[in-house]
Amino acid sequence: MDLEETTVENEDNQTDLASNEDSEDLNIDQGLWYIIHCYSGLEERVRKNLEQRIDTMDVRHKVYQVVVPTEEVVEIKDGRRTPKQERLLPGYVMVRMIIDDESWFVVRNTPGVTGFISADEEGEKRVRPLPLTDAEVSGIFRRMEASQPRAKIGFVKGQNVKITDGPFQEFIGVVEEVLTEKGKVRVLVSFFGRETPVELDFLQAERLDA
Template sequence: MSDETDYDPTPIYLDDGPSRPSLLDDDERTLTPSSEKLWYVVHCYSGYENKVRHSIEQRIETMGMTDKIFDVIVPTEEEIEVKDGKRRTVERRVFPGYILVEMKMDEDSWYVVRNTPGVTGFVGMGNEPTPLRPEEVKQIMDRMSDEAPKVKVTFKLGQKVRIVDGPFNDFIGTVSDIDVAKSKVRVMVSFFGRETPVEVDFLEVEKV
């Protein structure tokens, strides 16, 4: 699991505007009971997502809430990173500090989740927990089920890197363009005294 802890306070929702969801204040929150199974975003301490998930699952069983709380997931995806010249696949949390809970929202189910150790609150609009829209759930699930690991981008424009594979192996240059969609990076290297652009795969360069 990745150690990264920097995250957007509400990264899951697709909307971005004045009505953007935020972490609710328990003292001011309201609740509209729903008999529909919906996915909610729950904030917890970053780095403790799996522990919190396990605790919620235990509470569901011991408190007899299997008819109201159905699933708890920590969204993750596989990522390829290069370290010390070696490639390895790691599991990375998509939204550090957040878990998703599928539930029928009412006072009882809210209480079970909210009072789980490590949970700091629900995310919602105004003063009420807000469920994810179907398209948002699909986007997250598709991302989790993607079989092709993503390549971790560890460099930025203007940074000096070394090419570690191909005909320009061991050349040092400067990153001039990054194409995340194609997992390609363009590096300006000195070739016969002239600055020459070389396009290589993310995995074929390393920081100097």
């Protein structure tokens, strides 16, 4: 009898665990993504504040995920490559949630949050949070998960540069075109009395003016 009771109890526990796991799996696809506004530079602090409020006020079943979208970039300036994480949406934080009065109150009244990105409710004198479309969400996460960091360069057309490497080292030229996808810049160099276009790696030139 004891053995049977133990077996039944174990089966019940396994059922509960399976139910919890199923619930967690379902949470992955539940809710919609919304954008909340905060002061630029405080995005990470707002994320931590909101995560704490979600747990303290026990609304994890309605507010599932809080994300500060960032992407990896390589800043190329004056012959140097500097890898860094850069915010995709300065002043904004993404929240995946089911909107109702309770969840709205928790998010909206989090320290540092100044409001939702909203749209006017037709026929009503109030605003409603506006969810992101699937395409918008996919685009943001695609940039966050990119395998190659995005190059962030300081060159613009018409800018004076000094060539720092290669056969034209020490020559002064003018940027004719920035070839971002190739990681190069085309520079016009005065050579034997005529302007000659030269393609350079971003690291082979440095700016002479801001």
